[in-house]
Amino acid sequence: MKQIFLKTTFAILSAIIFYGCSQEPYDWSQEKPTVIEVAETTFPIVEKNSFTAETHIESSGKKIKEVKYCLYDFTWETIENKKGVPIKNKEGYYTCEFTNLAFSTTYHIEVIVYSSSSEEPVYSSVITVTTANDYVLKTGDAKNITHTSANISGEFYSETVSPSDINLGVIYSENEDLKGLIYTSNSTSIDGNSFTVELTELKIATKYFYCTYIEQSDGNIFYGDKKDFTTSIPNGTVDLGLSVLWAECNLGANSPEETGNYYAWGELNPKDTYTFDSYLYCNDGLSYDMDWWNYSYWEGLGTYGINIQLTNEYDAAKAQLGDFWGIPSINYVNELIENCDMELTTFKGINGIKFTSKKNGNSIFLPAAGYKDDEPSKATKSTIIEQGTNGYYWSGTGSSNSASDAMSLKLYDGNSEQKREIRYKGLTIRPIYYTFLNNPQ
Incomplete structure (x- = not known):
């Protein structure tokens, strides 16, 4: 007798633990889990300014407390919420009518079901319907x-x-x-x-x-x-999946492998020599042997960390190509470096680096154009230094550490980095197209 009592007690406790930990509510009366599901919603009546919805709900275990119909317009703005009415002689069927609607218009209908034991909905289903038209x-x-x-x-x-x-x-x-x-x-x-x-x-x-x-x-x-x-992209640009579009070729060039022109920082046109004396924004008489890093020797663009992109006076890319074009800021240069794979390559016989976007696979080629520096202590007139080996491209951002310098993109050995350069030097420019003109970085 004692053994029978212990076995019975163990069975009851096991059942309580098993079903109490179950993911689904359990209907003890019918000995199966509760199921509430919208089997189908149809629209037996659809007119120009109204329609009637009919929903079949399958359930077992918990009783259905309420069925609600939520009506939304094409853009999901709520229009009306109504209770569903049980259909006589059709167990598990509910209906709802919406009137004063627009003809030939698509609406979204959400059917929400509440059970007798919960304040939260236990099931919802969304369907669409379009009213008739003339x-x-x-x-x-x-x-x-x-x-x-x-x-x-x-x-x-x-x-x-x-x-x-x-x-x-x-x-x-x-x-x-x-x-x-x-x-x-x-x-x-x-x-x-x-x-x-x-x-x-x-x-x-x-x-x-x-x-x-x-x-x-x-x-x-x-x-x-x-x-x-x-929408398309402007001619001469490449979409790398970044916040701006990059030009296919250098400023002054007609194809990606061409060097294009060389520019002193902030000047709008190329020239024959690139020295302290020839630089537009440098005091007369300043030479390489003097303390040229002193702020007082630099005019107009002497402010530390000044940005010249998109300015009419100093941005050569904008001046030559028009609105929306510009010299890239150092932030856009860094964005290019961080989001592209770089490969040292030769394109049509010209050495350079290929930047391939990690975002969409598109690429641009930047030739190793070198730079121009015609100061006697640096080179002879018209000599291009490091051409075919390294590349130097101006950004529109001045150095925050020196009034005489501006930031550039340097290409070397299949790599790239940002680098300070003296502003009088002749560097190439790879323009960008500002897709968000009102918020340049």
Whole structure:
């Protein structure tokens, strides 16, 4: 008798421990885990301004406390929340009707199920439905795509509504679900049943999602089908997946292997000699043998750590190539170094370094162009020093340690580093295209 009692007690304790630690609630009455699942949601009635949803919910164990229907518009803004009503003689079926809707409009419906033992929902399911319509709204392909603009076409047909009585336009965003930052643009021209929208001030090399829309006088908005396009990049640039685009070749060159021109820091044009005397921003009479590092000898650009990128007076790349172009700051130079693999190579007979992006695999070639220094103690006139061996490229950032120096990118032995150079020297420039002009680094 005692053994039977102990065995029974052990079995009960084992059951409590097993089911108490189970991941699923347990229905003791039917001896199986609780299951609540939305098997299917259908729309038996869909009209121009309303629809009826019908949901079949499979459950066992815990009872269903409530079924809620949440209605969202195309951009996921909440419109209305309603309780589902059980359908008589159809166990596990619930229904809900939404009215005063816009015709030919896509809505999102979230079905949320609550059990009798929890305040939190135990299941939710999302579906979409589009109301009926008495018109046709089509979204056309993007055309005339540039790096900052695109033209979107659309078509609108209706027996009851004239295009002149409504607003036609395009909604577009970088987000595929058209959530978050959304832009709208009204049509620029209407020709019969066709209309065109010009999108401007777009980001370079960026994918946009868009759809056409109409807005009636009563404020109702209806959307067409969704499409996408990607803006291009300017000619002569390479997208390395970085915050700016890099030029294919040096300033003054026509192909990647060409050296291009040499520039003293802050000067807009190349010249014959690169010395203290020939430098525009150096006091007369200063020589290499003097204490040329003294701040007082340098004019205009003598401020420590000054940045000249995107300035009309001192940025040679901007002066020669136009707006959005510029000499890179040292931060962009470092971004290039940190995000690219470097390879010492020869391209069309010219030594240099190939920078291959770790982000997208695109690459640029920087020739080992050397530098010019015509001070008598350094070299003879017109001699290019270290050409074919090393490369020196100006940045737009002055040195924070010396008024006489500016920061540069040095190429050597398949490597690169930032380096201070005296400003009068002639170095090459590899321009960049600022994709975010309002926030240069």
